[in-house]
Structures are given as C-alpha cells and as structure tokens.
Amino acid sequence: VNGDPVHVIELMVNDERVGRRVEARQLAVHFLRDELGLRGTHIGCDTGSCGACTVLVDGQPTKSCMMLAPQLDGCEVETIERVAGPDGELDPLQRAFTAEHAVQCGYCTPGMVMSARALLAEKRTPSDHEIRRAIKGNICRCTGYVNIVRAIRAAAEDA
Amino acid sequence: MLLERIDYARPDTLDGALAALASAPNARPLAGGQSLVNALKLRAASVALLVDIGRLEELRGIHMASDGSISIGAATTYHELESSTELRAAQPAVAEVASHLVDRQVRSRGTIGGNCCYADPTNNFPPLLVALGARFTVVGPDGERSVAADDFFLGQFSTAVGRGELLQSIEVPALGAGTGVGYASLRLGEDSWALARAAAMVRGRERIEAARVVVACAGPRPARQREVERRLAGTPASGALEGALDAVGEELDPVSDVHASAAYRLEMARVMVRRAVQQAIAERRAA
Numbered sequence: 009v010n011g012d013p014v015h016v017i018e019l020m021v022n023d024e025r026v027g028r029r030v031e032a033r034q035l036a037v038h039f040l041r042d043e044l045g046l047r048g049t050h051i052g053c054d055t056g057s058c059g060a061c062t063v064l065v066d067g068q069p070t071k072s073c074m075m076l077a078p079q080l081d082g083c084e085v086e087t088i089e090r091v092a093g094p095d096g097e098l099d100p101l102q103r104a105f106t107a108e109h110a111v112q113c114g115y116c117t118p119g120m121v122m123s124a125r126a127l128l129a130e131k132r133t134p135s136d137h138e139i140r141r142a143i144k145g146n147i148c149r150c151t152g153y154v155n156i157v158r159a160i161r162a163a164a165e166d167a
Numbered sequence: 168m169l170l171e172r173i174d175y176a177r178p179d180t181l182d183g184a185l186a187a188l189a190s191a192p193n194a195r196p197l198a199g200g201q202s203l204v205n206a207l208k209l210r211a212a213s214v215a216l217l218v219d220i221g222r223l224e225e226l227r228g229i230h231m232a233s234d235g236s237i238s239i240g241a242a243t244t245y246h247e248l249e250s251s252t253e254l255r256a257a258q259p260a261v262a263e264v265a266s267h268l269v270d271r272q273v274r275s276r277g278t279i280g281g282n283c284c285y286a287d288p289t290n291n292f293p294p295l296l297v298a299l300g301a302r303f304t305v306v307g308p309d310g311e312r313s314v315a316a317d318d319f320f321l322g323q324f325s326t327a328v329g330r331g332e333l334l335q336s337i338e339v340p341a342l343g344a345g346t347g348v349g350y351a352s353l354r355l356g357e358d359s360w361a362l363a364r365a366a367a368m369v370r371g372r373e374r375i376e377a378a379r380v381v382v383a384c385a386g387p388r389p390a391r392q393r394e395v396e397r398r399l400a401g402t403p404a405s406g407a408l409e410g411a412l413d414a415v416g417e418e419l420d421p422v423s424d425v426h427a428s429a430a431y432r433l434e435m436a437r438v439m440v441r442r443a444v445q446q447a448i449a450e451r452r453a454a
Contacts, residue, residue, distance in 0.1 A: 013174040032175035054169060055205055059272060068275035074204050078175045079219060144358060145270025
C-alpha cells in the first residue's frame with residue numbers, strides 16, 4: 009500500500025512453519041507480535057537496551073528489536089509461548105519463577121525466562137555469577153534481580 | 168514504524184554481495200546489526216538498501232594456518248569467538264574480549280567485522296587487533312587487498328574499507344614463544360563500555376625486546392604509543408616500567424562529558440597502559 013519493498017520469508021516459529029510477506033524495515037519483534045499475534049514477547053525500550061523482547065533464534069538468545077523481519081527467513085524462532093507445554097503445563101523454569109516470586113510487575117519476565125532458558129541449555133549447573141552475566145542484557149526495573157537469580161538457580165538444581 | 172523505508176537483500180555469495188552493494192548508490196552491508204539497526208531507528212544513518220552479509224560462508228569461521236596464525240571471518244559472532252577452544256588456545260585475549268562484550272544477546276549476533284568496521288572509538292576489538300599486529304583482508308570490485316591494522320582504523324567511524332567494499336577476514340599472527348598479551352579497560356559496569364582502555368603485546372625474556380602498546384577511548388582511533396614502545400625495548404621484564412609509561416599521550420585527545428573529564432580519562436589511560444603491559448609481561452608464553 010505504501011510502496012515499501014516486500015519480502016517473502018519462511019521460518020519455523022514455535023515448531024510451526026510460517027510463511028509471510030514482510031516489509032524490509034519491519035522489526036522482528038513487531039513481526040512476532042503484530043503479524044503472528046505472539047504478544048508474550050514484550051517491547052520495553054526499542055533500542056536493544058532492556059531485553060524484554062528476547063527470543064531464541066536458532067537457539068541463540070536474541071533481542072528481537074535488534075533484528076529486521078526479513079532476517080528471520082530460514083530461521084527457527086522460539087518465543088515465550090513455546091515454553092509451557094501444549095496443555096499449558098508450566099516448564100520447570102516457569103515453575104521456579106513462580107515459586108521464588110521472581111516476578112514483580114512481570115513485564116521483563118518473558119525476556120528473563122528466554123535468557124535463562126538459553127543459559128540452562130548451555131550450562132546445566134551455572135554459578136550465580138554465570139546466571140547474573142546471562143541476564144545482564146535483561147533489565148528488571150522493579151529491580152527484582154535477587155529472586156530472579158534464585159529462581160534460575162532453583163530451576164538448574166531441579167533439572 | 169521506526170525505520171525509514173528501506174530495501175533488503177541477502178545474496179548467497181560474496182560476489183553477489185559486492186554486486187548488490189554496487190547496485191544502489193546508498194547500499195550498506197548489514198552483519199550482526201547490533202549497532203546499525205539502532206542507527207537506522209534513530210535515523211542517524213540513511214540507507215536505501217541493506218545487503219545482509221551475516222550468513223555468507225566466505226565471511227564466517229575461525230581458521231588456523233600451519234604457521235599458527237588465525238584467520239577470522241568478518242561475520243564470525245562474538246559468541247562463536249568466545250566458544251572456540253582453538254581460538255582460546257591460540258589467541259586467548261581475542262576470545263576473552265569477545266566473552267565480555269555487552270551481553271549474551273548481543274554476543275549472539277554481533278560480529279568482529281562489524282565491531283571493527285563500525286569503528287566507534289570505544290569499541291573493544293580495534294585496539295587489541297592493532298596491538299596484535301593483525302591484518303585485514305578487504306574485498307571489492309577491484310579484487311582483494313591486505314591492510315595492516317595500523318592503517319585500517321582511520322578515525323571515528325572511519326576505516327580503510329571504502330564504499331562498495333567489504334571486510335572479508337582478519338588475520339592474527341601467531342603468538343610466538345616469549346610473547347604475551349594484555350588488555351585492560353576501565354568500565355562503567357561489568358561488560359559495559361569503557362572510559363579508558365589499553366592493549367599491549369610484549370616479546371622478550373629477561374629483557375623486553377619489542378612491545379606494541381595501544382590506547383583506545385581517548386581519541387578518534389586506536390593510538391599506538393610508539394615512544395612507550397621504544398622505551399620499553401631493552402627494559403628488564405621484571406624492572407620498573409615508570410620511565411616508559413611516562414611517555415603515554417601520543418595521539419590522545421579524550422573528551423569531557425557527564426561520565427568523566429578529559430583529564431581523568433587521560434590519567435586512566437595511563438593506568439590502563441600500565442595494567443595491560445604488566446599483564447602482557449606476566450602472560451608471556453614459554454617456548
């Protein structure tokens with residue numbers, strides 16, 4: 009309509025094949041939220057500072073506001089919606105966030121969970137320092153970091 | 168919409184990428200995008216066509232040659248660098264610097280080539296690669312050329328890579344016996360950007376035979392401290408460094424801002440040089 013260059017992309021999102029026409033300038037986070045309706049991925053800052061939009065791209069934690077939608081072509085994307093089971097049963101990491109009260113306002117939580125998920129996929133028993141470094145790119149403006157670190161440690165010990 | 172209207176292409180080959188860059192007057196390469204995408208959002212950069220080079224095989228990977236030198240593809244990500252046991256053994260400082268860049272998400276996508284070509288004076292790799300005596304392979308419509316690190320960084324946001332060219336790879340010579348590397352930053356917070364930074368490479372046993380000393384964050388480009396290097400040569404490795412370190416200051420022009428005064432930055436540059444040289448001496452390799 010507005011004459012923007014359009015690209016056809018095909019990707020896997022939460023284990024489902026997705027094909028869409030996207031504008032080149034669309035950010036990946038807007039594609040996930042507005043085109044696919046996956047609004048669990050949050051937008052906090054739009055500048056790559058807060059990590060609320062963290063998703064996994066080919067297994068790598070990625071700020072989806074720092075990627076363009078056409079860059080997702082051919083990728084495997086996992087968002088917070090994929091973390092719980094199909095019946096809604098929470099994943100051990102999500103249960104630990106609940107049990108440790110690692111949520112205050114909850115806005116940063118999806119990004120925190122995705123960063124923690126990437127960490128635990130790489131390291132089964134991370135140290136507290138490694139946990140803190142893994143969520144360095146995720147800002148909790150309620151400053152609830154202590155409980156978040158505790159939750160990630162509990163999930164690691166549980167696994 | 169945050170970005171201005173823009174077009175995007177992802178050619179399959181290096182030749183295709185060079186052709187795409189030549190196809191539009193305002194075409195620019197896109198690698199990890201961890202700086203460029205923000206520049207586009209802020210409309211600080213105006214680009215008609217982004218040529219995505221992030222997946223080009225010719226620009227990826229870490230390759231060790233038989234002489235122990237390492238070639239690093241420009242589109243190799245920080246996470247790939249920090250995860251490479253081969254790189255950590257051959258060039259520990261390169262892997263270590265990569266592992267402390269920004270945050271895990273940025274390390275997933277940010278590339279060593281992007282870090283160098285963006286050439287923000289606070290970027291981490293430029294001073295280290297100058298200290299290591301790296302060479303940069305630049306490709307363009309007229310073929311390939313090799314540029315020494317000393318000639319690669321020209322100024323703030325400015326390198327030897329011309330319009331229509333691409334950085335293909337970075338060649339880091341082997342660290343020989345008796346050679347050590349040091350790298351020191353005064354950061355605002357863990358893995359954050361720095362107010363002062365220095366990198367050093369030192370060779371020698373009882374006496375320092377040769378040194379390369381570089382200061383960053385204190386001027387438009389990595390600043391070789393050649394007088395410091397001259398004075399270090401011949402100094403006992405276990406001796407006092409003060410006579411040499413007094414000469415820190417060449418090509419330094421730090422700014423004053425909300426974080427620190429220029430005078431403070433200059434003083435901290437001296438401290439970082441001392442720490443980097445001391446670390447380089449301490450980490451010299453056995454035969």
